[in-house]
Amino acid sequence: MNIYKNINEIKFDVNTAVTIGTFDGLHLGHRQIFETLFSKAKETGGRNFVVTFEPHPRTIVNSGSKVNLLTLFDEKIHLFEEMGVENVLIINFTKEFASTEYGEFIEKYLIHGIGTNNVVVGYDHKFGKNRGGNEEYLRTFGEKNNFDVTVVPPFSVEGTTVSSSLIRKVLLNGGNVELAEKYLGRYYLLRGNVIHGLSRGHEIGFPTANIIPLHINKLVPENGVYLVGAKVEDKTFYGVMNIGTRPTFENGEDIHLEIHILGFDRNIYNKEVCVNFIKRIRDERKFDSVDDLKNQIKNDIKKAENFITQITN
Numbered sequence: 001m002n003i004y005k006n007i008n009e010i011k012f013d014v015n016t017a018v019t020i021g022t023f024d025g026l027h028l029g030h031r032q033i034f035e036t037l038f039s040k041a042k043e044t045g046g047r048n049f050v051v052t053f054e055p056h057p058r059t060i061v062n063s064g065s066k067v068n069l070l071t072l073f074d075e076k077i078h079l080f081e082e083m084g085v086e087n088v089l090i091i092n093f094t095k096e097f098a099s100t101e102y103g104e105f106i107e108k109y110l111i112h113g114i115g116t117n118n119v120v121v122g123y124d125h126k127f128g129k130n131r132g133g134n135e136e137y138l139r140t141f142g143e144k145n146n147f148d149v150t151v152v153p154p155f156s157v158e159g160t161t162v163s164s165s166l167i168r169k170v171l172l173n174g175g176n177v178e179l180a181e182k183y184l185g186r187y188y189l190l191r192g193n194v195i196h197g198l199s200r201g202h203e204i205g206f207p208t209a210n211i212i213p214l215h216i217n218k219l220v221p222e223n224g225v226y227l228v229g230a231k232v233e234d235k236t237f238y239g240v241m242n243i244g245t246r247p248t249f250e251n252g253e254d255i256h257l258e259i260h261i262l263g264f265d266r267n268i269y270n271k272e273v274c275v276n277f278i279k280r281i282r283d284e285r286k287f288d289s290v291d292d293l294k295n296q297i298k299n300d301i302k303k304a305e306n307f308i309t310q311i312t313n
Contacts, residue, residue: 190257
């Protein structure tokens with residue numbers, strides 16, 4: 001896959017199908033756009049091209065507000081390549097760029113820059129200053145500049161239109177990671193580094209790896225206990241992950257991420273762990289005693305092991 005950060009690096013070729021977007025999460029709706037992009041490029045024997053932005057536009061347009069990202073940028077680039085994207089132009093999204101009129105953007109980047117005979121966009125595509133660019137505007141521009149516009153309809157799962165905002169909602173309000181998986185077409189993923197904790201898990205017989213997410217804006221599902229897959233040094237293990245404030249031990253508000261990796265006894269401090277969320281087991285709650293907590297953890301592990309047996313047999 002060719003990755004460009006400057007429009008001047010790109011060889012002009014009108015026989016190119018292009019799509020434009022942030023594509024946070026690369027969910028099944030996005031994948032339908034990409035499948036259409038690949039099909040349009042194949043029809044003419046041309047190349048496919050993705051124009052995307054970094055950082056996420058909302059972090060610039062709504063500066064100061066936290067953006068819950070479903071995919072970090074390097075994760076998204078990896079998924080692009082997995083899907084079959086041939087070329088990517090990464091545009092540095094700044095306040096200055098945010099003021100670009102849509103027509104100016106199309107002329108500079110598509111008509112005179114990359115070249116295109118087909119622009120593929122989602123049904124809700126809006127872009128440019130004050131989100132002035134839409135399907136109607138784009139079609140008018142295409143008629144004048146000899147390129148087609150293909151609008152991909154919404155993608156639904158069980159009657160619900162899939163979107164990045166919907167996936168954020170189900171993860172943050174209820175931690176329904178199984179539903180998020182249906183919308184994403186894969187497990188929701190979170191990467192982090194293992195740090196030293198207070199060793200409380202080890203003291204009560206259930207050692208945990210304490211995780212700090214790689215990026216402050218990466219979405220962390222709602223507090224609770226989850227069955228997860230934990231990939232460490234290219235090998236994946238199952239684990240039980242707690243996200244929360246440790247109410248049995250503390251009265252603080254800080255969120256902690258801790259994984260008890262099943263059948264695992266190695267020093268992984270400062271290692272990166274890739275966590276796939278498989279199933280929500282229960283809400284986080286405060287226990288009257290450490291013994292009550294230990295009994296609940298045993299039950300959590302038993303539930304996790306039963307589910308693992310179901311999905312591996």
